[in-house]
Amino acid sequence: MSLEQTACDAVLTDLKAFERRLTEVIACLQPATTRWRIVLATVSLCTAIAAWHWLTDPLTPVVSLTQSLWNHPFFAVTSTLLGRL
Template sequence: MSNNLEQVACDDLKAFERRLTEIIASSHPSARRWRVCLLIVSICTAVGAFYWLSDPSTAQVSFLESMWLHPIFSLSTLLMVLLFLVGVHRRVVAPSIIVNRTREVLFDFSMDCDDFGRLILKPRPASA
């Protein structure tokens, strides 16, 4: 009977590990796409800011007119703000958030996991 229970527990751990690795693996492509999107918008904002600040007419015209004269900077800055309002920063680090929260829960069971979701069994603490 005890051997049967151990086998069920082992099967459950294996199923949990498979599902965890599947969830983490499926979140990586999405996080990568968001990183690329954020990188492109950041580069456009930086390049636009350089041209906006180096333009001598920027100091002579109103702020709105200056923004109108530099559409790349204006649009990329607006897009950057919108991305952060939507929560792109959470989507970029989603795999590490999942791993860290899983580690917090597994700690109570004398377990851990690596960055890919594979379980690490730790020795049980000695009972007093």
């Protein structure tokens, strides 16, 4: 066996070990990822619903932005949460 072949075998073994470890780490993170996706989807949906109510309110164009957000606390809270996620 040549020196080149030995080096290639060593690299291939290292790559296979790295792939196994990466697969193991990703499998371990899967439940947390699913939870965060559910949280993100829920907050996004709540923000979209609150934004619809905020934009269809006839008082929104008449009052100031701060007063409008004060009148719609659900939108203010969910949009802040979505910004922090």
